[in-house]
Amino acid sequence: MKKHLTVIFGLIISLGIYGCSTTSKLDPEDQLYTGMKKIKFYDKDNSQHAETTISNIENVLNASPNNSFMGGTKQMTFIPPIGLWMYNKYVDDSTGFGKWMFKRFATKPITIKSVNPKNRCLVAKSILNEAGYFHGSTNYEILTNKRNPKKAEIKYYVTMGPAMKYGEIMPLNASGIPDSIKTKEWNFQFLKPGAPFSIEDMKREREAISSAMRNDGFYFINSDAIIFQVDTLIKTGFASVKTTFRKDLPKEVFHKWQTNKISIVMNGLEGQTPNNEINYKGLKVRFYGKKPPVRLGVLRQHIRFKEGKLYTQFDEDMTRQALARLGAFGGMEYRFIPDTQDSLTSFEDIGKLNISILASQDKPWDASLEGSFKIKSNNYMGPGLKFSMAKRNVFGGGEKVSFDIYGSYELQAGHRQQTGTKFFDMNSYEVGTSLNFTFPNILWPGLTDRYYFFPTTTNFQLSSSMLNRAGFFSMVNLGLNAMYEFQPHSQHKHTIYPIKLNYNLMQHKTQKFEEILQDNPALRLSLRSQLIPQMSYTYTYDNYFSKKRAHHIWFELGFSQAGNIINALYSLGPKRYNETKKILGVPFSQFVKATAEVRYTFNIDRNQAIATRLGAGAIYAYGNMDVAPYSEQFYVGGANSIRAFTVRSIGPGKYIPNKNNKYGFLDQSGDLKLEFNTEYRFRLIGDLYGALFVDAGNIWLLRKDINRPGGSISEINGVSDFFKQIALGTGTGFRYDLTFLVVRLDFGYGLHLPYDTGKKGYFNVPKFKDGFGIHIAIGYPF
Known part of the structure; x- marks a missing residue:
């Protein structure tokens, strides 16, 4: 082992001695670009127009040097310039080893000439002119490194002046x-x-x-x-x-033009020339085979042109979108050909357009294999594997049938603030499968082939899964869902689940888990085998695509109920309303649930924004079962909640689990939830952003529970006690924007716990080290 370490250390030293130069192979008249100073803007105003112009200029002038950090404009000296070392050492090496080293590790130097500050200034000046700053000017200065004349920075100067x-x-x-x-x-x-x-x-x-x-x-x-x-x-x-x-x-x-003859030509799957033709309601359909790949009614509804009607851009755009959303075609070409038989002599004459759509069918089958390693906000982590198959345009109307089979293994590790104990012992695995039927329309008599301006979906799903929590329990879940999703407007979306059926069967419980349930009766009821016959409705408003981009509002309101219709039907018989009734040998849940969440983001300027979120929810179980299913209850904490605390580590109310029971957190869910978050987001360097945040909230029970004292809403003694039961945390974070996704790292610190910790005052976290929460996640928290 020592011998190997000596060899590795020797190689590192050799690289440092013989490859330390980063400028030896530069053109004698060129310099290595090491970054740029902050752009100096003169005579700028504080208008939004100026902010937009400055942002456009920065996009042109900014250039990342070698060894920059996350797209920044500075060279990071703490990062070894290995790529430059390899370039300068092996760029002229003709040996096999030298060529291999150059290909694998070398990075081409970014020089002052390649950055070309003169041309960048010319483009920036053009941007000023296009924004009305006709008296503006741009200039730059090369700042040569005093210790190494072969290195230099750039400083830009931009004078804006008054805008026309x-x-x-x-x-x-x-x-x-x-x-x-x-x-x-x-x-x-x-x-x-x-x-x-x-x-x-x-x-x-x-x-x-x-x-x-x-x-x-x-x-x-x-x-x-x-x-x-x-x-x-x-x-x-x-x-x-x-x-x-x-x-x-x-x-x-x-001249105005009206639609004349309309046709669609669909080649075969292998590109075969059409050999059949049908005229359907003014649409000529040419296709290969015995029948069209898409139903005639669907084609007629989705092609918005009508013979004899004036041409409109709207009809063309809607036709393109509608046919693309079907998912049946791999490519389409639109041809608009004037009818040469018509002569246009005066301005009042209306011409005629023949419209032909050439479409190639998409391949019907898709298959994918997906591997993952998940790190969840509740400290679960582990690998997963998923295989999917899908067939498009199954019934000739853009429908899709997909089949998924998946499996995952997870283990949990973490630290509980209440008990001060570390854990690394909740191993689990899950396997499951699902069958989905997806329709690009409202699957209902009279509505199936209808055209919709915005994406519309009907989905039916059959699913089954088995969850095994090692050392605790194994549970089987069977599901049947029907979902309608439609948008009457670009900003308004409705989601309806007329059927959302879940059958949970507890197959096995260990003695350890039985002891946990014995100490937590409410948990026992919420995790028992049961049927959840649910219906739900969700309304979502999102103005993201409106003109006022500085103010983004997102709002969602949801309502669901379970078991009420079935229980009412049972009540017509001999059984009483509150008497527990069963289906398939297990009781069914009965509850009503409502959730609301509003998010508001104010974009201050190009580099900073303030985002806020307010969320609330309530669930009330009654009748056939007076405890809501565990999966439907609320909890707080985690990467997208109160980030100073882990998942299910706060509440309900001022209740705290027994310090000697390391599984007490399983009881930390409730019937009522209130949460508020605010976050200040700002650019740090390049594509790296920072955030300062404050999170607050808690959960409560709607009924008193002798096993969770202080957990119910009825046990709050006045306004002062209510605010004392609001957990509060703050922190800072980093967001790295990769354009297609955002990688997030948050460091939360608890300021106030909603229960008596033994420490006086509002800031009652007992120990400084116990107040930290660290979360790695994908995407913004809200």
Whole structure:
């Protein structure tokens, strides 16, 4: 072992001695780029327009050097520049070993010439001009390293000055356009008198005008046909804008067009040429085989064009989206061909368009094998494996059938603040399977082939799983779900579960677990074998895609009930309402449950935001069972909750488990939940962001429980006692934005525990070391 260590140490020393240069192979007239100083902005205002312009300039000027940290603009000296060492040592090496080392480990130096600050300044100046800062300027300075002249930094200087504003804005002269009400009475959406000048807004306005005209039948118009003539001499500091058409446009641009013949051509799965043809409600369908791959009714509903109707951009966009959502086609090409038999002599003449859609079928089968290693907020961790198969367009309407089989193994490790004990002993495994039928519509008589503007889904699922918690219990779960999800508007979504049936069968319990249940009667009832016949409705509002991006509001309201209909039917018989009744040999749950959560994010500027969340929930069990299923109860703590505490380590109320019972946390769930979170997010360096947060909340019981004293809402003695029962934590975190996902690390610290810890005062965490919670997660907490 010592010999091996000596060899490794010798190799490291050799690399340090013979490969320490990072600049030896540079062009004599070039320098190694080691980063940039903070950009110096002069004469800037505090408007949102200026913030947007500055952000665009930073995106152009920012450049990461070798050995940067998370996309930052500084070279990190604490990171060994191994890639540069390998480049300078082996770039000219012709030996096999040298070529292998160069290919595997070398990193090409980023130099001042490759960064090209002069061109970056020119682009930044262009951005200033496009944003109306016509008197602005950009410059840069090369800061040579005093100890090594072959290394240098860049410092940029940007002078903004006053922004030009819009003065008078004149609409299109529509006298030569036939009856285009939308154009003649056009209300500018992005160009407003007094607003900052912006080329980007002009582009958006052109798109809006051309889109409005296309929705009025002018198929051949596009944004390039519209130009703005800008005059900055009429009034100092203001730009007068005149909207007009580009000269020498073809005559087709100024004519309306209506849909004539409509056809769709669908090749075979192997690209075979169609050999069949059917005319269905004004749609010519050509296909290969004995029947079309997509039902005729579905095609007619999803192709929004109608013969004799004026062409609109809206119909084209909706047709493209609708056919793509079916998932039956791998590619589509749209052809709009003017009918040459028609002659257009005057502006009032309406042309005719023949529309042909060429579609290739997608492969029907998908298969995937997915491996994972999960680290959960409740300290469970372990590997998992999942195999999936799916067949698309099963019934000719874009339906999908999928089959999943999965398995995972987990173990839990952690530290309990109440008991001060560490644990690493709750091993478990889970295996399961599910069968899903997914329909891109509302599966209901009369609604099956109907077209919907926004994504609509019907899903039926059969599932089964077995969970084995080593040393405690094994449980089998069988599920049957039916779900409808639809959006009447882009910001409003409705989710309905008319059937959500779960059958939980406790197969085996160890003596240890029996002792735990003996000490926790409520837990025994909530974990018993039972049937959960549930129905639920959820409404979600999300304005993320609205114009006001600075203010993002997300709101969700859910309501569910279980067992009420079945119990009412049973009550018609000899059994009493409150008498426990069974189905399949087990009692069924009966409860009502409501949840509400609102999230608000205010984007202060390009680099910082404040996000808040307020959530509440309540569940009330009665009738056939007066304890809600364990899976339906509420808890707090963990990576997406109160981050200073682990999952199920707080509540209910001011209850604290017996310090001698390390499994007492199993009882820390409740019927009522209240939680509040706020977080200040800010950019640190490159794609690395920081956060400061405060979390508060707790859970309570709706009924008194002698085994959990102080846990019920009725045991709160006034407003002061209520606030004392709100757990409070704070902390800081880091978020690394990889564009497609966010990796999050949070360090929480508890400030207040909702029970008597023996320490006086509001900040009652007994020991400093016991107040920490560390969480690694994917995505933002809210």
